[in-house]
Amino acid sequence: MPTSKRVKRSKENINNVKEEDDDDHDNNDDTKRSRTSSPSRTITATAVRSPITDRHTNPPNKPAEAGIITEVSVENFMCHRKLTVKLCRNVNFIHGQNGSGKSAILAAIQVCLGANAKRTHRARNLKDLVRKESGTQCSGAKLRVTLLNRGSDGYQPEVYGDYITVERCISLGGGYNGFKLLDASGKERSRNKKDLFAMLDQLNIQVDNPVAVLDQEEAKKFLTGKEEDKYAFFTKATELERLDSTYASIADNIEEQKEARQRASDALESTKENTKRLKKEWEQFQELDKLEVEVQQARAMVGWATYREFNEELENEMKNRSKLQKNLDKYKGALEEAEKSVNVTDDEEAAATERLEELARESEEAANVKIQMEKELKLAEMPLKEKERDMKIVIKEIGSAKKKLQSARNRLDRARKEILDSAGNAAEEERQRTRKIAQLESDIADGRPRVEPLKEKIGEELAAFQAIEPEKEQKKQLTNQTEKAVSAIQYRIRDLQAEAGGGEKSLTMYGPKCTAMNKLVQNAIKNNKFKGPVAGPVGMYLKIQPGKEQYAKLAEHAIGPGNMDKFIVTHAADLELMKRFRRDAGCGIRDCGIYKISPKAAKEKYRTPAAPEGVETVTSVLNIENALAFNYLVDNCKIDESALSDSKENSERALLVTDSNGRQSIRGKVKKVFFLPNGDQWDAKGGFLTVISNDRPMKQTIGVDRTRAIDSAKHELKGLTEELKRNKAEEEAVNNACLDVSFYVS
Secondary structure: OOOOOOOOOOOOOOHHHHHHHHOOOHHOOEEEOOOOOOOOOOOEOOOOOOOOOOOOOOOOOOOOOEEEEEEEEEEEEEEEEEEEOOOOOOOOOOOOOOOOOHHHHHHHHHHHHHOOHHHHOOOHHHHHEOOOOHHOOOOEEEEEEEEEEEEOOOOOOOHOEEEEEEEEEEEEEOOOOOOEEEEOOOEEOOOOOOHHHHHHHHHOOOOOOOOOOHHHHHHHHHHHHHHHHHHHHHHHHHHHHHHHHHHHHHHHHHHHHHHHHHHHHHHHHHHHHHHHHHHHHHHHHHHHHHHHHHHHHHHHHHHHHHHHHHHHHHHHHHHHHHHHHHHHHHHHHHHHHHHOOOOOHHHHHHHHHHHHHHHHHHHHHHHHHHHHHHHHHHHHHHHHHHHHHHHHHHOOOOOOOHHHHHHHHHHHHHHHHHHHHHHHHHHHHHHHHHHHHHHHHHHHHHHHHHHHHHHHHHHHHHHHHHHHHHHHHHHHHHHHHHHHHHHHHHHHHHHHHHHHHOOOOHHOOOOOOOOHHHHHHHHHHHHOOOOOEOOOOHHHHHEEEOOOOOOOOHHHHHHHHOOOOOOOEOOOHHHHHHHHHHHHHOOOOOOOOOOOOOHHHHHHOOOOOOOOOOOHHHHHHHEEHHHHHHHHHHHOOOOHEEEOOHHHHHHHHHHHOOOOOOOOOEEEOEEEEEOOOOOOOEEEEHHHHEOOOOOOOOOOOOHHHHHHHHHHHHHHHOOOOOOHHHHHHHHHHHHHHHHHHHHHHH
């Protein structure tokens, strides 16, 4: 079995403790070193080597040569301004009064060797560990831990030598913030955190193992904690917790590899088909190459055939040329003989030429005379054409004059007839006018007695109109006010619905694949493909109770990550169908997880206790109507055991109980308490109050339950709508009355 290498923190003697801070001189005088254990608090830390790791075994009676801490140095860290502690190879003891800085040395070793601030149980983040008394000029803290690096178990001794120094810088400003690995000469060799973890793994140093580094909080859990605390201590000490995490990671990787293999297999099938197609095309190309060779041979044969054809044509042309040349020579001889046989003298030729020229001149003169005569003819015809145009105009004017004359005659006849008619009817018209005047005078005399009553009636109608007009304006204003109230209620309903969440778009808040997954699930529900009830994603069923919106983020933080996009089934066949849906939606390992719950859990929600007085619980803050979602959160997230409070002080007053022995516990069935404003939590396991800080910002994806407010607003909208109808009807009646009055008056 491999030997244990210990992170040595003390021996019978601590040599050469250097204290270089005058301000902390009093505190460091209290930090004593002794060969025997002191009655004061003693802190011992050992780095346990895993029994499952195959390591080199040191020979008997030979001390370990790699992984021993030889020196710890801190600057501006916790209560120390500058401190250097040299440790021997065996057991070391550090003792001193409370507050003298013993735990600071242990915390420095933890932080310098890769632990986070929470692991030290001294601060929420590393910057809180910087010495507060250094003032605003302090740029940060610097920690150094020097380790022995000899023997066969040494980490890259050819690079680092016999000693490795780990330097941790904690910057408050813009300086370097991280790790450095220095060799034996102090030269920087690496800033990569992976190299630090590789070195710690090689030397088997485990600062997160409670057996290796046993601080006060871990010691309390080990000594006075519950069985589950001791079991957790055991799993950490024996690396079973790490093995379980590694096994889960391996299982996830196996699932990923199976999915990758399935995808590769699917892709391989298409690749095989593509290969067959390409092979077939390659064979076709081979045939085409053969055909190309045959085509080239055929082209060569065609070329030679064409050459032979043209060669034969050339020979025929040459033969024809020879025949034509012989005929040409023959005709040349005949031409020469004909020229010799012509007997014409020069005088006769000259006379013929003169006669020809004379005839040409006469022809030209005759042509000129013809042109001149044609011009004279055109000039002589021009006056005649003008007279013809004038005659046409005169004929048109005569026709127009005849039409006007006939029209004038017709008008004259009508005028004569009207004059005769009017002369005959003048007396009759005079008699009719006299009768009309007499009738009108009689009507006026008869109507005078009715004028006064009409005047009184008109006055009454005017008074009624003046009385109705204000009522009309009042009805109009009332109608406008009701319309505005209806519009305001409609806007309020839309705001409440938006605040309540819902719809496909909101599903993406719970996970990037929730929308696609939900579509597949809903289609399967419509087609009755599920054997039992299903639900999901869980987040879509969660609503915040009215008046408790301030606890929305805190409740979601208490539920924990990875639960809002869960889908829940009750049947094994539905589980397999959901897995297929995850593959179809392209979900990763952490997307849209599936949880199988008992079919009984689908019938009704679990009965959970009411929230203790003075605080809330997740179940009292959330309104979860779906039984599967509610029971899943109770089973897996313990929402009925998680209390919520607006502050740590209020939650402690309401829940924290201290017995006569000083042991602390939480009242009721509450196990954890989360409080605002940062989402920190505390519990009382093992009889001691433990506070766990939250560094991550809280987010809210849970919608607010506005069902009652929306229903109330809709009811109010319905009443206002009916009132608006009544107001419009009354306004219309008043308008009609006004119109009647105005019509009567007019």
